Amino acid sequence: MQRLRIRQLAWSPNGQQPLLDDIDLDVADGELLGLLGPNGSGKTSLLRCAYRFQRPSAGRVELDGEALWQRSPRWCAQRVAVVLQEFPQDFGLRVHEVAAMGRTPHKGLFDSDDAEDQRLVSEALARVGLGELAQQPFACLSGGEKQRALLARALVQQPQLLILDEPTNHLDPRYQLELLRQIKALGLATLASFHDLNLAAAFCDRLCVLDRGRLLAVGTPAEVLTAELLQQVFGVQALVDTHPLAGYPRITWIL
Ligand SMILES: Nc1ncnc2c1ncn2[C@@H]1O[C@H](COP(=O)(O)OP(=O)(O)OP(=O)(O)O)[C@@H](O)[C@H]1O
Numbered sequence: 001m002q003r004l005r006i007r008q009l010a011w012s013p014n015g016q017q018p019l020l021d022d023i024d025l026d027v028a029d030g031e032l033l034g035l036l037g038p039n040g041s042g043k044t045s046l047l048r049c050a051y052r053f054q055r056p057s058a059g060r061v062e063l064d065g066e067a068l069w070q071r072s073p074r075w076c077a078q079r080v081a082v083v084l085q086e087f088p089q090d091f092g093l094r095v096h097e098v099a100a101m102g103r104t105p106h107k108g109l110f111d112s113d114d115a116e117d118q119r120l121v122s123e124a125l126a127r128v129g130l131g132e133l134a135q136q137p138f139a140c141l142s143g144g145e146k147q148r149a150l151l152a153r154a155l156v157q158q159p160q161l162l163i164l165d166e167p168t169n170h171l172d173p174r175y176q177l178e179l180l181r182q183i184k185a186l187g188l189a190t191l192a193s194f195h196d197l198n199l200a201a202a203f204c205d206r207l208c209v210l211d212r213g214r215l216l217a218v219g220t221p222a223e224v225l226t227a228e229l230l231q232q233v234f235g236v237q238a239l240v241d242t243h244p245l246a247g248y249p250r251i252t253w254i255l
């Protein structure tokens, strides 16, 4: 079943030259779709259109068959969780309070957190390895710990679609792998941008490549990650072979 369906999407910030054009994309239930492309190719802009932050100039974004832009921000927040590159202003919040913010779309204005909310928060923090740091101020965490706290907030939101903008930024190799394993284990429809092509090849079910606002390729990692495409899109020569242990494509840049 398709959770997210994007059709004929275009976006232009000033009504002139579109920065995204002619985008068709589907993310199925349980699928991790990786979004690749050079700096400035439009990855973050496309994600923003998909989580109802930036209204496309043309086309449709549907979640479970419903037009996202005809629904309220709250409707969207009950279904779509987002982990971004930037960290939010934390206003002195502790880690568990940041995670608990994920419950907000599901609650009334004056509802306080109940036992079920607290259970979800503890479970999510344990899942991202931050159980011990629950009482720490968010501001004191390292970059990687902050990233994991924000994933916990997204989990607490119990979304149907997860959107991640460069989720492994700031993470050391162990936590890059752990975070992506955790994301994969959630089994949610997930759309995530990546710069690390080897990580994307290892974890994503399918990949798509943006170049100057247009989708150049969509397919399995082996279909998409060819030396020709990498040369064309990134202007860098690469050796593409198969990972000897795992079977997915492996990229070695030729310097
Ligand atoms: N609100 C805006 N107004 C004008 N131009 C914008 C706006 N938002 C983004 N852009 C431009 O759109 C292009 C795509 O930006 P975007 O942030 O989507 O790229 P990206 O693929 O996420 O890049 P990166 O890999 O560096 O994160 C850039 O040239 C950027 O300057």
Ligand SMILES: [Mg+2]
Residues within 6 Å of the ligand: 043, 044, 045, 165
């Ligand atoms: Mg970006």
